[in-house]
Amino acid sequence: MANTVVLASHNAHKLAELRRILTPLVPELELVGYDGPEPVENGTSFEENALLKARAAAEHTGLPAIADDSGIAVEILGGCPGIFSARWGGPARSDTANVDLLLWQLSDIADEHRAAGFVCAAALVIPQTDDVPGVEICELGVWKGSVLREAAGEGGFGYDPIFQPEGSTRSAAELTAAEKDQHSHRTRAFTALAEELRIRF
Incomplete structure (x- = not known):
């Protein structure tokens, strides 16, 4: 259990993605799923929400925990959906509803003004013990990247079908898992976090 870290998420896609990202960077780390209670995400930033989730999982399991909070930020919408990305389309929290609403909101916006970015905050929380601070x-x-005018591709999840990364002619949903893992916001955030994981694990 010494090298076990819990991922504070019930999302199986995210667990698989983060195992692909972190295993080459921290081979001795064992990343496990989480089935405990999820906290209310009432932070005002990606960083606050990621830490809320990691704290809750660490407290519930007694294990070190990692969590992420991520979403899409559209420049012309002032950074929205932002931290509200998962529930942008209403209480059903449906990927389809989220994508449809964002496409409708941007339907009259010219291509040159559809700049956006996927943002990920990656948090690590290690519980305090008698031996470890x-x-x-x-x-x-x-x-x-930017927001496309219509969905393209069957891969990925969330807003991937309408997000076109800078320098690509395809949506994030049209990239292979390996291509996405090479460039994604989660890769960037968790690659930085891996430096801390290597020190401690």
């Missing part, structure tokens, strides 16, 4: 660290990663 408590640790809280958060790193931020941004993947720049």
